[in-house]
Amino acid sequence: MPILIADTSALVSLGIASESSPDPLSLCLDEYDVRVPNHVVEELHDVASYDDDHGRAANAVLDHSAHYTVQSVELDAEFPLDDGENAAVTLANDIGAELVLCDEFIRLGLIHASLADTRLVTTPTLLSVFVRTETLTSENARTLLDEISTARSWEANSYVERARLLLDDS
Amino acid sequence: MSTEKKRVQFRAPNRLIDRTDALAAVLGEDRTDILVTALREYLQDATHDDTLTQEIAAAYYDDEITFDQLKALVGAEEAANLRVLKQQLDEDFVDEVAEL
Numbered sequence A: 001m002p003i004l005i006a007d008t009s010a011l012v013s014l015g016i017a018s019e020s021s022p023d024p025l026s027l028c029l030d031e032y033d034v035r036v037p038n039h040v041v042e043e044l045h046d047v048a049s050y051d052d053d054h055g056r057a058a059n060a061v062l063d064h065s066a067h068y069t070v071q072s073v074e075l076d077a078e079f080p081l082d083d084g085e086n087a088a089v090t091l092a093n094d095i096g097a098e099l100v101l102c103d104e105f106i107r108l109g110l111i112h113a114s115l116a117d118t119r120l121v122t123t124p125t126l127l128s129v130f131v132r133t134e135t136l137t138s139e140n141a142r143t144l145l146d147e148i149s150t151a152r153s154w155e156a157n158s159y160v161e162r163a164r165l166l167l168d169d170s
Numbered sequence B: 001m002s003t004e005k006k007r008v009q010f011r012a013p014n015r016l017i018d019r020t021d022a023l024a025a026v027l028g029e030d031r032t033d034i035l036v037t038a039l040r041e042y043l044q045d046a047t048h049d050d051t052l053t054q055e056i057a058a059a060y061y062d063d064e065i066t067f068d069q070l071k072a073l074v075g076a077e078e079a080a081n082l083r084v085l086k087q088q089l090d091e092d093f094v095d096e097v098a099e100l
Helices: A006-018 A024-031 A038-048 A052-061 A084-094 A105-114 A123-132 A136-153 A158-169 B015-028 B031-063 B068-073 B076-088 B091-098
Strands: A003-006 A033-037 A069-071 A099-101 A119-121
Touching: A003 A084, A006 A024, A006 A038, A006 A052, A006 A123, A006 A136, A006 B076, A006 B091, A024 A123, A033 A038, A033 A084, A038 A052, A038 A084, A052 A136, A084 A105, A105 A119, A105 B076, A119 A123, A119 B091, A123 A136, A123 A158, A123 B091, A136 A158, A158 B031, A158 B076, B015 B031, B031 B068, B031 B076, B068 B076
Parallel strands: A003 A033, A003 A099, A033 A069, A099 A119
Antiparallel strands: none
């Protein structure tokens, strides 16, 4: 099973739709050997303290903790990234993970450049991968992306708009 | 919308504040009203700039502009982000990840 390292941003995105059926968080945990750096778990606890969509999403992710492995990570001080992203990149490089899942669009260039052999994916792309593998129907993927986009204020983002078209084509 | 207010302190050129106070006197408002209005309008403009950035990004995703043109418009760092996002939209890339 491919190893997927998840960052806080992406786990929150998946958690937002965790009460949907099918639920993208459970699909991700079923399809991949998901590893979560301890710094990301700390960030999830911070987000979970807020009484809003993001807080509920973070709580949902923490509730699924039996289905992913939390790994402690020694941060690489060279990376000018937040602790969670830094830990995800460091862990991915340390263990040669196949995938890093991250939705911090404004830092993706730097994260991508910091990864040695690991592919970077965002949640909209993960949904199109699930459509490709017939884990999700196009229709389900579109509904999930709409739900996540609303909570994450992605409506005006051209990348997400194009990713949605990719789901339509599949 | 939250009505909570936060107290902030900052330094500004004398002339700018004198003009702010003059306008406040004309409009029968106070200095804070003018500054808050100015800040709100500036932030709205900045959001419109983001709209422009998204249009530039869309043109790059659709191959209407090159990566070099993109870099000239939005700078190297933002261009690097948008290059990664464009790769995320590549069907071959999606296939590669699907085959893992």
